[in-house]
Amino acid sequence: MSRISGVRLTVAAFLALVSTGAGWAQTASSGLPSDVRATASSLYKQALAGTKAFDIVRSLTVEVGPRPAGSKAHDAAVAWGLRTMKELGFSNVRAEKATLPHWERGAESGEILAPWPQPVHLAALGGSVGTPGDGIEAQVIEVPSLDAVDKLDPAQVKGKIVFYNVRMERAKDGSGYGRAVPVRGAGASRAAKLGAAAVLIRSIGTDNNRTPHTGAMRYQDDIEKIPAAALSNPDADLLAAQIASGKPVTFRLKLGARALPEVESASVVGDIPGREKPEEIVLLGCHLDSWDLGTGAIDDGAGCAIMMEAARRIGQLPRKPRRTVRVVLFANEEFGLSGARAYAEAHKDELARHVMAGESDFGSGRVWRIASHVDPAKLPLVADLAKLLGVEQGDNENGGGADLGPMAPARVPVLALAQDGTYYFDYHHTANDTLDKIDPKDLDQNVASWAAVAYAVADLPGDLGRAPEGQGRE
Amino acid sequence: MSRISGVRLTVAAFLALVSTGAGWAQTASSGLPSDVRATASSLYKQALAGTKAFDIVRSLTVEVGPRPAGSKAHDAAVAWGLRTMKELGFSNVRAEKATLPHWERGAESGEILAPWPQPVHLAALGGSVGTPGDGIEAQVIEVPSLDAVDKLDPAQVKGKIVFYNVRMERAKDGSGYGRAVPVRGAGASRAAKLGAAAVLIRSIGTDNNRTPHTGAMRYQDDIEKIPAAALSNPDADLLAAQIASGKPVTFRLKLGARALPEVESASVVGDIPGREKPEEIVLLGCHLDSWDLGTGAIDDGAGCAIMMEAARRIGQLPRKPRRTVRVVLFANEEFGLSGARAYAEAHKDELARHVMAGESDFGSGRVWRIASHVDPAKLPLVADLAKLLGVEQGDNENGGGADLGPMAPARVPVLALAQDGTYYFDYHHTANDTLDKIDPKDLDQNVASWAAVAYAVADLPGDLGRAPEGQGRE
Numbered sequence: 001m002s003r004i005s006g007v008r009l010t011v012a013a014f015l016a017l018v019s020t021g022a023g024w025a026q027t028a029s030s031g032l033p034s035d036v037r038a039t040a041s042s043l044y045k046q047a048l049a050g051t052k053a054f055d056i057v058r059s060l061t062v063e064v065g066p067r068p069a070g071s072k073a074h075d076a077a078v079a080w081g082l083r084t085m086k087e088l089g090f091s092n093v094r095a096e097k098a099t100l101p102h103w104e105r106g107a108e109s110g111e112i113l114a115p116w117p118q119p120v121h122l123a124a125l126g127g128s129v130g131t132p133g134d135g136i137e138a139q140v141i142e143v144p145s146l147d148a149v150d151k152l153d154p155a156q157v158k159g160k161i162v163f164y165n166v167r168m169e170r171a172k173d174g175s176g177y178g179r180a181v182p183v184r185g186a187g188a189s190r191a192a193k194l195g196a197a198a199v200l201i202r203s204i205g206t207d208n209n210r211t212p213h214t215g216a217m218r219y220q221d222d223i224e225k226i227p228a229a230a231l232s233n234p235d236a237d238l239l240a241a242q243i244a245s246g247k248p249v250t251f252r253l254k255l256g257a258r259a260l261p262e263v264e265s266a267s268v269v270g271d272i273p274g275r276e277k278p279e280e281i282v283l284l285g286c287h288l289d290s291w292d293l294g295t296g297a298i299d300d301g302a303g304c305a306i307m308m309e310a311a312r313r314i315g316q317l318p319r320k321p322r323r324t325v326r327v328v329l330f331a332n333e334e335f336g337l338s339g340a341r342a343y344a345e346a347h348k349d350e351l352a353r354h355v356m357a358g359e360s361d362f363g364s365g366r367v368w369r370i371a372s373h374v375d376p377a378k379l380p381l382v383a384d385l386a387k388l389l390g391v392e393q394g395d396n397e398n399g400g401g402a403d404l405g406p407m408a409p410a411r412v413p414v415l416a417l418a419q420d421g422t423y424y425f426d427y428h429h430t431a432n433d434t435l436d437k438i439d440p441k442d443l444d445q446n447v448a449s450w451a452a453v454a455y456a457v458a459d460l461p462g463d464l465g466r467a468p469e470g471q472g473r474e
Numbered sequence: 475m476s477r478i479s480g481v482r483l484t485v486a487a488f489l490a491l492v493s494t495g496a497g498w499a500q501t502a503s504s505g506l507p508s509d510v511r512a513t514a515s516s517l518y519k520q521a522l523a524g525t526k527a528f529d530i531v532r533s534l535t536v537e538v539g540p541r542p543a544g545s546k547a548h549d550a551a552v553a554w555g556l557r558t559m560k561e562l563g564f565s566n567v568r569a570e571k572a573t574l575p576h577w578e579r580g581a582e583s584g585e586i587l588a589p590w591p592q593p594v595h596l597a598a599l600g601g602s603v604g605t606p607g608d609g610i611e612a613q614v615i616e617v618p619s620l621d622a623v624d625k626l627d628p629a630q631v632k633g634k635i636v637f638y639n640v641r642m643e644r645a646k647d648g649s650g651y652g653r654a655v656p657v658r659g660a661g662a663s664r665a666a667k668l669g670a671a672a673v674l675i676r677s678i679g680t681d682n683n684r685t686p687h688t689g690a691m692r693y694q695d696d697i698e699k700i701p702a703a704a705l706s707n708p709d710a711d712l713l714a715a716q717i718a719s720g721k722p723v724t725f726r727l728k729l730g731a732r733a734l735p736e737v738e739s740a741s742v743v744g745d746i747p748g749r750e751k752p753e754e755i756v757l758l759g760c761h762l763d764s765w766d767l768g769t770g771a772i773d774d775g776a777g778c779a780i781m782m783e784a785a786r787r788i789g790q791l792p793r794k795p796r797r798t799v800r801v802v803l804f805a806n807e808e809f810g811l812s813g814a815r816a817y818a819e820a821h822k823d824e825l826a827r828h829v830m831a832g833e834s835d836f837g838s839g840r841v842w843r844i845a846s847h848v849d850p851a852k853l854p855l856v857a858d859l860a861k862l863l864g865v866e867q868g869d870n871e872n873g874g875g876a877d878l879g880p881m882a883p884a885r886v887p888v889l890a891l892a893q894d895g896t897y898y899f900d901y902h903h904t905a906n907d908t909l910d911k912i913d914p915k916d917l918d919q920n921v922a923s924w925a926a927v928a929y930a931v932a933d934l935p936g937d938l939g940r941a942p943e944g945q946g947r948e
Binding site: 058061062063064065066115116118119121208209210211233234237238241242245294295430431432434435436437 | 532535536537538539540590592593595682683684685707708711712715716719768769904905906908909910911
């Protein structure tokens with residue numbers, strides 16, 4: 001109602017509003033009860049004044065750092081998660097087993113050999129095969145898109161290095177990522193199909209730093225596996241400029257990447273038990289692993305710090321909410337969602353009692369929108385939460401985060417707090433993903449938002465029903 | 475006078491202005507003649523509309539790239555300079571011999587071993603000795619300044635790695651550099667004197683990218699040479715955070731750096747001959763070499779592009795200025811000024827006829843101030859130039875640039891166009907010094923400014939006299 005306070009309504013206008021069926025009388029009746037709202041609002045305001053979240057992510061980045069799937073550091077991150085959640089007062093803190101792929105980068109390098117020799121900065125894409133020890137030396141051909149490759153004559157491609165020069169666009173909602181990233185996942189096999197020797201891509205990132213962006217790629221089963229690496233954006237510019245000269249460009253690529261046997265590791269789970277219905281779960285997720293290049297501050301140390309601190313603050317309340325708030329630090333999001341799949345499998349009988357799930361995995365930018373995937377009848381509740389947070393309400397088609405995907409078949413309702421991602425893809429999956437990229441005040445605003453939302457849902461007399469069939473968008 | 479056009483002056487105000495002794499009547503008499511001013515102003519305005527400068531620096535970065543002293547690429551840069559100056563219409567284009575040191579970086583790496591193992595990003599300082607092949611493994615002690623090292627007990631330092639954690643401050647005039655950089659030059663010997671095994675410094679730079687800043691260091695003759703490297707700023711944060719835990723921090727440093735025999739290379743010189751006094755020279759300098767990590771776009775490809783294009787535009791005038799405008803692309807500024815010293819020696823009999831020298835070596839930021847080192851009686855002329863460029867007038871103590879230093883004993887007058895250096899030290903001496911960091915419009919404003927200044931001085935009926943005794947500040 002605050003949106004129209006201070007505005008004088010004519011009777012006709014009033015009747016018109018009521019007749020839409022979406023007026024405030026209905027919103028109030030199906031929205032947040034006032035006592036729940038008051039506590040949620042208080043949690044929100046107190047968190048804005050300062051939280052432990054930055055200390056948590058500092059500890060993870062300083063004491064663990066890079067923690068890719070399969071590495072010893074991933075295990076160190078599990079130990080860190082167990083220790084930290086216990087210190088923060090969580091109950092039932094436990095490691096839940098997950099089987100992880102193990103891929104190692106090894107030494108890598110690239111250089112333009114002709115027409116004008118120069119070294120470049122590149123990074124193998126996650127999952128790429130390596131090159132022979134002395135590298136692959138071949139001519140480079142440039143293409144502007146995935147589709148453009150399919151139209152090439154195989155005779156032009158055979159034995160060449162295909163360079164996908166696709167630039168990601170900056171956007172607050174990160175939408176440029178979805179448009180650019182298929183090149184990373186599918187580019188190698190699409191070029192290998194035509195006989196390419198290797199693939200280079202322009203980094204999927206919005207920066208102009210000499211820090212290439214890695215990220216997962218996938219091979220099609222029936223096609224030869226060829227090496228794939230990302231050039232930093234300035235290096236992609238350089239390669240394109242040499243190609244634009246019209247002279248043949250040759251390149252030497254050396255990747256020491258290799259796959260190793262799978263490894264047993266774990267997700268970390270801890271609870272703030274509910275006072276009335278502890279078996280009903282509000283799940284707050286993030287992922288514990290990072291890529292190997294940076295210290296995983298924004299991806300996803302920030303998300304874990306936000307969720308752990310939001311839940312901890314709920315646990316500090318004199319009266320706990322009705323339901324349990326559970327934090328899950330998912331193992332290996334980046335390399336195939338091992339932790340999320342294992343969680344959904346291990347907890348399959350409980351998922352019907354998961355009344356909400358949310359994930360924070362988009363850096364540390366401020367929350368500006370709440371989206372959802374809930375029973376449409378419950379949208380007024382989401383509208384109330386949007387008002388409480390002072391943010392826009394998004395659509396009801398949101399998957400909430402990659403780690404929530406495996407729970408979607410159980411129709412677990414999702415709330416998604418969209419963060420400002422304007423600068424996220426400057427650092428995402430690069431060596432530059434370090435603690436200094438996080439503003440502690442932004443982190444606090446995220447903690448405030450998630451604490452308010454999680455508390456409100458956990459303490460509702462009713463619930464969010466079940467999500468519609470099908471999975472929301474990532 | 476244009477500054478008060480349109481303003482009605484009272485007689486009293488007019489007399490007050492004249493009585494200060496700095497009024498325009500006097501300025502006009504010792505300042506720019508109106509025909510010189512008109513042509514300079516026209517050069518200025520036309521350059522703002524667009525120049526070839528960006529194309530020139532693009533060509534240097536794409537076709538040559540990193541070109542450190544002693545490297546084959548430095549020779550490629552000489553060939554590029556000769557070819558490009560000829561193409562641009564310079565006369566007497568020639569290589570002038572200079573003897574260059576040759577230092578190679580080799581492979582390098584660093585990692586924190588304890589308490590929490592993590593790899594870091596570092597770069598050997600220019601001139602550093604290497605480590606043994608298996609590296610140096612030692613405890614790290616942190617100091618906040620050069621002076622702090624001198625106060626340590628040698629027993630605390632012996633066998634340790636000394637980490638200088640000095641943060642450079644951002645400033646438009648780059649003044650933070652002068653305050654921070656002594657650690658880079660002198661840190662190794664100051665620590666070696668107390669028995670240190672190696673030195674790490676926080677990068678002398680204002681960014682928070684994972685791109686360490688190299689730069690020259692010097693050993694004292696009588697002290698053991700120990701390896702020295704710069705950590706990127708995020709890595710310096712990380713190391714400091716581990717040290718702040720109170721646990722002993724050990725580190726492994728591997729530097730493949732080594733000195734090789736000196737190499738003969740050259741500066742590149744070209745002239746726009748004057749119409750009346752071709753033997754009198756207005757020298758526009760920049761340096762041809764770069765550090766090895768980036769492509770040397772801002773340091774100092776930008777400066778060379780600015781000066782070459784400024785002179786070229788003067789050469790396109792229907793009537794050349796009275797004096798010769800000479801562009802010198804100095805060999806090896808970064809590693810001991812070999813080109814500048816060779817030029818001053820080879821041209822020592824001509825330096826008395828160098829009526830002005832200027833250097834562009836501060837990136838591509840906009841000109842905002844003109845400073846000088848000229849006969850104080852000629853300062854009204856500098857004031858006129860400041861008005862023409864629409865910039866502040868700085869002091870008369872400015873050395874103009876490192877490559878002008880060897881000419882200072884001959885009292886060559888200096889004009890210095892200060893550039894906005896707010897972001898220069900984000901990229902300076904890093905892999906991130908690449909073409910994308912340059913805004914072509916900023917480059918055009920530099921070209922406009924130097925073209926106007928160089929033309930005005932080259933066409934003056936009078937001259938700038940000689941500079942005061944002593945060298946201006948860098």
